[in-house]
Amino acid sequence: MHSVRNKRSPLLFSMFSFDILATENNARVGKLVTPHGAIHTPSFVPVGTLATVKALSAEDLCKLGSQVIISNAFHLHLRPGEDLIETIGGLHQFMSWEGPLMTDSGGFQVFSLGSGKEHGVGKIAPIFPEEKDRSIGPLNLKKEKPLVRVDEDGVEFISYIDGARHRFTPEKVIKIEQKLGADIILVLDECTSPLHGYDYTKEAMERTHRWAVRACVEFKRTYEKPQALFGIIQGGAYRDLREESARFISEQDFDGYAIGGSLGRSKHEMNKVLEWTVPLLPQDRPRHLLGIGEIDDIFEIVIRGIDLFDCVLPTRMARTGTVLNRGPDRFRMHIRNARFRGDSLPIQEGCTCYACRNYSRAYLRHLFMTNEPLGVRLATIHNVHFLEALMRQIRLAIREGSLWALRREWFAEI
Amino acid sequence: MHSVRNKRSPLLFSMFSFDILATENNARVGKLVTPHGAIHTPSFVPVGTLATVKALSAEDLCKLGSQVIISNAFHLHLRPGEDLIETIGGLHQFMSWEGPLMTDSGGFQVFSLGSGKEHGVGKIAPIFPEEKDRSIGPLNLKKEKPLVRVDEDGVEFISYIDGARHRFTPEKVIKIEQKLGADIILVLDECTSPLHGYDYTKEAMERTHRWAVRACVEFKRTYEKPQALFGIIQGGAYRDLREESARFISEQDFDGYAIGGSLGRSKHEMNKVLEWTVPLLPQDRPRHLLGIGEIDDIFEIVIRGIDLFDCVLPTRMARTGTVLNRGPDRFRMHIRNARFRGDSLPIQEGCTCYACRNYSRAYLRHLFMTNEPLGVRLATIHNVHFLEALMRQIRLAIREGSLWALRREWFAEI
Numbered sequence: 001m002h003s004v005r006n007k008r009s010p011l012l013f014s015m016f017s018f019d020i021l022a023t024e025n026n027a028r029v030g031k032l033v034t035p036h037g038a039i040h041t042p043s044f045v046p047v048g049t050l051a052t053v054k055a056l057s058a059e060d061l062c063k064l065g066s067q068v069i070i071s072n073a074f075h076l077h078l079r080p081g082e083d084l085i086e087t088i089g090g091l092h093q094f095m096s097w098e099g100p101l102m103t104d105s106g107g108f109q110v111f112s113l114g115s116g117k118e119h120g121v122g123k124i125a126p127i128f129p130e131e132k133d134r135s136i137g138p139l140n141l142k143k144e145k146p147l148v149r150v151d152e153d154g155v156e157f158i159s160y161i162d163g164a165r166h167r168f169t170p171e172k173v174i175k176i177e178q179k180l181g182a183d184i185i186l187v188l189d190e191c192t193s194p195l196h197g198y199d200y201t202k203e204a205m206e207r208t209h210r211w212a213v214r215a216c217v218e219f220k221r222t223y224e225k226p227q228a229l230f231g232i233i234q235g236g237a238y239r240d241l242r243e244e245s246a247r248f249i250s251e252q253d254f255d256g257y258a259i260g261g262s263l264g265r266s267k268h269e270m271n272k273v274l275e276w277t278v279p280l281l282p283q284d285r286p287r288h289l290l291g292i293g294e295i296d297d298i299f300e301i302v303i304r305g306i307d308l309f310d311c312v313l314p315t316r317m318a319r320t321g322t323v324l325n326r327g328p329d330r331f332r333m334h335i336r337n338a339r340f341r342g343d344s345l346p347i348q349e350g351c352t353c354y355a356c357r358n359y360s361r362a363y364l365r366h367l368f369m370t371n372e373p374l375g376v377r378l379a380t381i382h383n384v385h386f387l388e389a390l391m392r393q394i395r396l397a398i399r400e401g402s403l404w405a406l407r408r409e410w411f412a413e414i
Numbered sequence: 415m416h417s418v419r420n421k422r423s424p425l426l427f428s429m430f431s432f433d434i435l436a437t438e439n440n441a442r443v444g445k446l447v448t449p450h451g452a453i454h455t456p457s458f459v460p461v462g463t464l465a466t467v468k469a470l471s472a473e474d475l476c477k478l479g480s481q482v483i484i485s486n487a488f489h490l491h492l493r494p495g496e497d498l499i500e501t502i503g504g505l506h507q508f509m510s511w512e513g514p515l516m517t518d519s520g521g522f523q524v525f526s527l528g529s530g531k532e533h534g535v536g537k538i539a540p541i542f543p544e545e546k547d548r549s550i551g552p553l554n555l556k557k558e559k560p561l562v563r564v565d566e567d568g569v570e571f572i573s574y575i576d577g578a579r580h581r582f583t584p585e586k587v588i589k590i591e592q593k594l595g596a597d598i599i600l601v602l603d604e605c606t607s608p609l610h611g612y613d614y615t616k617e618a619m620e621r622t623h624r625w626a627v628r629a630c631v632e633f634k635r636t637y638e639k640p641q642a643l644f645g646i647i648q649g650g651a652y653r654d655l656r657e658e659s660a661r662f663i664s665e666q667d668f669d670g671y672a673i674g675g676s677l678g679r680s681k682h683e684m685n686k687v688l689e690w691t692v693p694l695l696p697q698d699r700p701r702h703l704l705g706i707g708e709i710d711d712i713f714e715i716v717i718r719g720i721d722l723f724d725c726v727l728p729t730r731m732a733r734t735g736t737v738l739n740r741g742p743d744r745f746r747m748h749i750r751n752a753r754f755r756g757d758s759l760p761i762q763e764g765c766t767c768y769a770c771r772n773y774s775r776a777y778l779r780h781l782f783m784t785n786e787p788l789g790v791r792l793a794t795i796h797n798v799h800f801l802e803a804l805m806r807q808i809r810l811a812i813r814e815g816s817l818w819a820l821r822r823e824w825f826a827e828i
Contacts, residue, residue: 050780050781050784050786051777051780052781052786052788054786054787054788055787055788055791056788057768057772057788057791057792058772059768059772079780079783079784080755080776080779080780080783084755084756084776087756087758088756088758088774088776088777089758094774094776094777094780095777096772096773096777341494341498342498342501342502344501344502344503354471354473358471358472358473358510359510360502360508362494362498362502362508363465363502363508363509363510365494366464366465366493366494366508367464367466369493369494370464370493372464372466372468373468373469373787373790373791374466374468374469374470374471376787377469377471377787377791378471
């Protein structure tokens, strides 16, 4: 990364760096320095889509040991708008987060249907009635007309909030992300679905590559605030496409690399995508896997050389009363279950999070059964703490060469 | 209070005390000591109906300077049940609140319709189809059949949760509150409505008096944990009834006195009720006004000699985005208002609460407009801080003989 910064502005040379401090096979411990502080990798990146990690304050996240938050340019463009955030002093100031920040470009939000629903894209009313091309695929599963129109220049979509038409281009997304001012920003990509065929996936990947080049040019042309730009690798679950994408994106002038979906239809396919892609990426730059973060995924992706990953799972699970626990049910515990009614234990024995130090499962269940807002907050605190504590264990294990032993320990219990 | 404790158990002599440290006319600064710490009065008592002050953790409340919380025996009896809470170690342990705790008896919840709606009582399905007595009054305004049946022994009602029938008697409520284990507990009363006539208000008051005697007897008979028992004065907005009730309840062996609704149909009537009642109460015991707490009320009730008051207003207002502010609109600011869209000021300039130290009105508005849960928490933190800070100012002013000046200062601004 040093050399890249150097090209842009010698003054900013020291504001970003990435150093690998220890490795165990492909897994690595690194230190990614940004103008807002360092991120010790591998690191979980809590998702703060709308400039807030759901149910947590900036202070909560500090206490939980979260090092970096990823917010979303697409959502913030729609509400409250990047101009407003810039007026308030940028995204850090707006959300009162003094640490490193990332923004995703919104490629996923614009294109995904399945997972996009969670992000509100599923709420976009059908437009473009004249649109005949069904190649956008999975949208048809719901018998809905395409919600977005992709062309060489960019993508047009309507807001799920007020029905207004919006157009995103690679250049416009750079502009939005510059106004937001996160430390690490991602280029606009076209995210395909696992249900897309080879031809469409290839076509979308090639378009994503052309967009990446344009984003890079625009970023350098308008570079003012110290920001790092990450490229996104696409190509679905097709080996030749992933390899082509990894090579192409690596050749561009990016500070780091994100691996985007689709990651196939199974965890096995996801692992394969990483095995094809990661070895082709420059060793000395950070690698981010977008939108992955179940407990068993985490070991698999770290072992395959991923440095950063974001996932809404711990916060989303918390909202329905599902808490992470080293129990037998894939690390999940449904706190609303009647068996916790009089359970005086904490969510996880030995856990040092605020929820576990102070409250019983019985109390947490009571909060969920009565829809008390403190319930979601305590569950979120626990889930994020649980992941951050796991990441600290993983970083230590890599330094000590015991990552496989740690994995065995975690999975022996389930 | 000392002498009362002494009668029950000499060992517990020192666990409760109430000392008046300063007065200014009828207003007074006191120190109410409980087994879980001291309450400096006059004090706001945040409402934690279901063993949680909505959207706040125990840690939040500590930081906000809240000294005592009032929870509700009626609601906790229905969910999760006093036996469960006793199993977990009592209400303090259950909700992880180490400071003083009160429990209201549920008289208000069982009887009130208007305000009772907020507490969920309005959701009780009509029962007792054979019931012909419409004297319960305001229930008929909604053309609903009476929801409760009051008799000399107590009150029967159905749960709004599962439709199960429940019976509360003065003795049973004492038992529930003993199991919950709050420091200060309230007797069962029959709360009348401002729309009740003289005859029914008198009848209900006299029943409340007989229940108070029974509660007192039961409390002494079963006294184990160190708890203080407060009587409740009723009598609606009728001077002779309020005076009779104040005299009668004062003659019983209570550690303190609560003044219950109805407090009339206007703030003027509420003030009159206090002027009739408070002078008849023993000077050396604490006085609690139930369910009052607008900013302008607070000065009026403190001036009339009230030591404690609870109110859901600051927490309930916060849930709809209404925040307290020393502005022109009766101390209220509706943060969803479009004029706050790009407002980089904190809710209240100079406020030292966590929300104001870290976030702009623009951010808070954004959180409310996007239904982000952090919005309600920040608004609640601010509102509770605002009241606690006002109470600190009021206590200091009374000590310095400047309460009227403080009131002028607060009301000159609006």
